[in-house]
Amino acid sequence: MKKEDKTNVMRVLDGKKIPYESHSYEPDATMTGVEIAGILGEDPVNVFKTLVTQGKSGAYYVFVVPVAEELDLKKAAKAAGEKAVSMIKQKELLPLTGYVHGGCSPIGMKKAFPTFIHESAGSLDKIFVSAGKVGFQIELKAKDLIETAGCKPADII
DSSP states (O other): OOGGGOOHHHHHHHHTTOOOEEEEOOOOTTOOHHHHHHHHTOOGGGBEEEEEEEETTSOEEEEEEETTSOOOHHHHHHHHTOSOEEEOOHHHHHHHHSOOTTOOOSSSOSSOOOEEEEGGGGGOSEEEEEOSSTTEEEEEEHHHHHHHHTEEEEOOO
16 A cells, blocks of 8 residues: 555554554445455454444544444443433534544544444454545454554443
């Protein structure tokens, strides 16, 4: 990958000297996370999506879950210590995080938000998340992702 092709996520990882592998694919707006896992030749349990919510208090929270699963909003609210959380509107994502829908990563957001990852990530050797741009994924050690993004493991699906 050429220097100008590096995403913010990759620059953050490079700066922290965290090893990763980047993967790219031809994006399609109708593609699901499970289909992306298939393109990568990976089990969907290793590929995670990043979801951004807002709590009843007005605070924002990030949740990282396996692509084949759905975020349980009640469990997510409990993990965040909120009465309720709801998904933010797609148009709010870019100004809030610096990422577009389909390219949101828990690493390198404009601002650090409390971030929770599904507890299954703790048992994985490697994990895939968006590299911060549609059509790009990064593969790294799950523990490196958890540490870098400040993820708290939780039962959120």
